[in-house]
Amino acid sequence: MEDLLFLNEALKEAEKAFSYGEVPVGAVIVKDGRIISRAFNRKEFLQDPTAHAEILAIREASRKLNSWRLTGCTLYSTVEPCAMCAGAIIQARVERVVYAVADPKFGGVESLFKILSDRRVNHRPEVVKIELEEAVELLRSFFKLLRP
């Protein structure tokens, strides 16, 4: 139940992205039952190709903890992290990852690459997928607006 609660907080972030015309992806990072960072995709606004929700949330969490090691942290994302974000999750040693929607075009967790479950990688977070119809709907509405 707690996972669903935090995933819904990530969804609120995704809704902000949507309202700014960004691909609607949101993320929050939780440690000891509290949200320590929250972010939404800001790639267009910042013109920064790395400014995905997950990367921004990871960087903010590291600032908060003053450590690149996000030990004991869970990252919630509305969408399956891409290869870049999955790689960042490894780099940051995030302990758990919870997401809602698979991304068949860019996904780096289950779709294109399986970066978080590869046995050769020195860190393997627990991965949980929780379907969240609102996250799917948000993406659908966004791409419908783009290609009417």
Next chain:
Amino acid sequence: MEDLLFLNEALKEAEKAFSYGEVPVGAVIVKDGRIISRAFNRKEFLQDPTAHAEILAIREASRKLNSWRLTGCTLYSTVEPCAMCAGAIIQARVERVVYAVADPKFGGVESLFKILSDRRVNHRPEVVKIELEEAVELLRSFFKLLRP
């Protein structure tokens, strides 16, 4: 020959990382024959798990060009980009990637994952590997210092 010249500029960045006690990786990004950004690994100094040389160079190049699209750009790195950095190269649409040393533990180009050559990905940069003994030596010296 031009590739070797720019790879040596990346090596100068890696040497800076070494002198600051960071894993010695350096990167430069070149457009129209000129270096538009240069960076070295600053993960420990910034306590930012995403502060790899390639990510910092990509973000700086995007700032310079005021665009997340690094069209026509070549990224030179002393070491094979990890999954995170290879993913960022895709996100930024970097056109060419030149690197010197394979990374069997984290490499996302030829070692663990083949993110830059996967046919399902919507962008595939040209990848060139140029052996550079100095880059290997620098890494070797660094890890010898760590584990004497």
